[in-house]
Amino acid sequence: MEWAPVIISLKTASVSILITFAIGTWLAYLVCRIRKDSVRSTIDAILTLPLVLPPTVAGFLLLYIFGSYRPLGELLGEIGVRIVFNWQATVIAAVVISFPLMYRSAKAAFVQVDPIFMQAARTIGLSERRIVFRILLPLAAPGLASGGILAFSRGLGEFGATALIAGNIPGVTRTMPLAIYSAVVGGRTEEAYRYVVILILVSFIFVWLLSFLTDRRTTRQRSGERTPRL
């Protein structure tokens, strides 16, 4: 068994979660601040779509953007950047597919923060920036952490969009899910079995961590004062 797919998958998931965490949290914050209900719902729906659409749809759209013969892809190609069939493409696919999990978790976490804290902070003249970093984010931390873990695990398992834009190059873009698929259709059941076990183990550890974190949070909430929800 080759270890390359395991390393590629972990590398992809690790880099993509940094991007997903930052963008997901930031967009969730921005969407929460939109006052107009119809606008907010529309943007919310668009940002959630990759969660319900098959990854092949996301992969197809990504090809439309970054494909070698598409405007942006050609522009990038002229400055020597090739997205498709490179390792970076596995990260892009993982970010797009895991993004909604981060975004929705962050949004739920922000909504649950009692606005009275922010109002109190505003009355004593704290800047909006400080309110976000000192009050909102720490209070939403457990929700953000669970979103991050979910997104990381999803990125680790990304298959459909990756196959479309990153290809299946052993040692470069062949992630664990692609290695499993190639092994199964190639009749190498033993090899597939090993990757499956590794993938299940890693995913289990992270999802267990998630349950552990959320359980702890709810018990603490139950024992302490119940925070009113919006």
Add this chain to the structure above:
Amino acid sequence: MKRNHLLIIVFAFIIALASFAGCSSGGGEAATEEPAATEEPAATEEQAAPEEEAPAVSGAVMIAAAASLENAFEGDLKPLFNAQYPDVTVTGTYDSSGKLQEQIEGGLEADIFFSAALKQMDALVEGGFIDAAAVTDLLLNEVVLITSPQSETKVTSFDNITEAKSIAIGDPASVPAGQYAQEVLTTLGVWDKVESTASMGTNVTEVLNWVAEGSAEVGIVYATDAASMPDDVKVLAIASPETMQTPVVYPVAELIRVTEENKAATDAFVEFIKSPEAMSVFESYGFKPYEG
């Protein structure tokens, strides 16, 4: 049956036209259309007439054919055959040759087997499902190097394939076209280089799409695959037979199990598949006649 309906409709149309022409006392347009319309049923009769027994042949034929033959059969060959033999019902089942072989061994009631490789045909001959004398090596598929029409690749043949920034082939572990690609590139001494940089598609469509989108600069597929997407991929080179251990041959044969009542229909269909008329259809789908 459908053919009969069509004939009735065409006939009714002609009568309507003729009466219309009669009423309007020689209206120019109707008069010119009339002979054109009458030509159609006449032609059908002519085609059927030379073979004395042709109108009498009826029955049902099931052909089990490699997936790469599906378009040729469903799109052209079945309608062409039914124009000659309206009373024969042809059904097709299309899958990978290996799966079809297993299905026939498992009791699939096919009358004709059209395989994409000799291996599966040989297995069925050995298994007593097909008479060795009935097998005809009919078609040849070629292994081709493709690129996108928009590509500015420097690659011109299999020899300088390593000049491509990215290469797509079928995974030799699971895709027959990939096994042939490996054979060709090994003979040319570039397989080691290609293997470490190529994207391994798990089916041929994936390889085609990668090349069509320009994700892969060049790819290796069958000539028939390339012919299925003429607007999106173009053929750079055809692998020479010397670089392959075995040519890609498609054998066809009637099964031993064919029943008495469908025998004439099956024979007629096999004859039709081997006819020059059918060959020109196969050629339009990228096949070559096999002259071994």
